Amino acid sequence: MPTPFDLTGKTAVVTGSSRGIGRAIAETLALMGARVVVSSRKSEACELVAAGIRERGGEAIVIPCNISRKDEVEALVAGARARLGSIDILVCNAAVNPVFGPMASLADEAFDKIMGANVKSALWLCNLAIPDMAARGGGSVIIVSSIAGLRGTEMIGGYGISKAALFALARNLAVEWGPKNVRVNCIAPGLIRTDFARALWEDEARLEKRTAATPLRRIGQPEEIGAIAAFLASPAASFITGQMIVADGGVTIA
Numbered sequence: 001m002p003t004p005f006d007l008t009g010k011t012a013v014v015t016g017s018s019r020g021i022g023r024a025i026a027e028t029l030a031l032m033g034a035r036v037v038v039s040s041r042k043s044e045a046c047e048l049v050a051a052g053i054r055e056r057g058g059e060a061i062v063i064p065c066n067i068s069r070k071d072e073v074e075a076l077v078a079g080a081r082a083r084l085g086s087i088d089i090l091v092c093n094a095a096v097n098p099v100f101g102p103m104a105s106l107a108d109e110a111f112d113k114i115m116g117a118n119v120k121s122a123l124w125l126c127n128l129a130i131p132d133m134a135a136r137g138g139g140s141v142i143i144v145s146s147i148a149g150l151r152g153t154e155m156i157g158g159y160g161i162s163k164a165a166l167f168a169l170a171r172n173l174a175v176e177w178g179p180k181n182v183r184v185n186c187i188a189p190g191l192i193r194t195d196f197a198r199a200l201w202e203d204e205a206r207l208e209k210r211t212a213a214t215p216l217r218r219i220g221q222p223e224e225i226g227a228i229a230a231f232l233a234s235p236a237a238s239f240i241t242g243q244m245i246v247a248d249g250g251v252t253i254a
């Protein structure tokens with residue numbers, strides 16, 4: 001008997017899945033039975049992840065894509081359909097954060113780059129993938145946001161604005177596509193041990209301060225976000241849409 005978490009027969013596209021959270025998401029979706037498109041800017045790194053999935057009995061292919069380039073985003077969606085037949089699960093995970101500093105010194109170019117890569121690109125992906133999901137009876141879109149979209153910060157304000165916008169994007173798309181059984185949800189991770197956040201956990205003193213302020217007294221692992229994405233993609237989450245699941249060890253409620 002299939003469990004409500006079973007993804008057998010489903011196909012998934014995961015942006016930024018050569019490492020970190022995206023990799024864990026791709027691996028967990030594959031573990032639950034989905035055929036997965038592993039994607040990032042660097043195809044060799046993606047090939048290693050796809051090979052690992054195949055070694056464990058899963059199915060994975062690679063389509064490289066820089067999410068900031070519309071032609072590459074279009075080619076990702078078209079390539080996934082051509083090679084796997086359909087897209088049932090879309091995970092908008094890749095994001096950029098090129099600047100650290102106060103809002104007062106955030107240059108227009110940096111702001112545009114952040115909003116383009118983190119927000120506009122998610123809208124491109126959704127608009128390209130969702131109509132076909134709808135026509136085929138439904139699907140699940142998962143957008144990786146951040147608790148930086150829920151709180152004010154002194155150093156990553158532009159990034160926080162982009163992550164807050166993703167909550168609104170998910171709600172709008174959930175309303176627009178709910179009648180066609182396409183669900184759209186966000187995950188808002190706290191600090192997770194990946195390259196992206198290395199500056200925040202590599203420094204011992206900083207890590208200790210963060211850990212002390214976290215009810216679970218630790219930072220997160222990529223696999224802990226992978227499991228949430230698999231849940232949101234699965235029939236177990238069939239009545240959840242337009243939501244945001246915070247996974248931060250309790251930081252934002254303490």
Ligand SMILES: NC(=O)c1ccc[n+]([C@@H]2O[C@H](COP(=O)([O-])OP(=O)(O)OC[C@H]3O[C@@H](n4cnc5c(N)ncnc54)[C@H](OP(=O)(O)O)[C@@H]3O)[C@@H](O)[C@H]2O)c1
Binds near residue numbers: 022042117144196
């Ligand atoms: N780590 C955290 O603490 C944390 C907390 C909250 C939210 N998040 C969010 O989680 C998501 C993943 O972050 P992560 O921590 O897993 O980062 P990561 O370990 O640095 O991995 C980033 C992934 O995205 C790819 N990537 C980077 N720029 C890209 C681009 N322009 N186009 C396509 N792919 C690109 C990278 O591969 P290539 O270099 O090969 O392109 C890599 O596969 C992001 O949305 C981030 O905002 C992270």
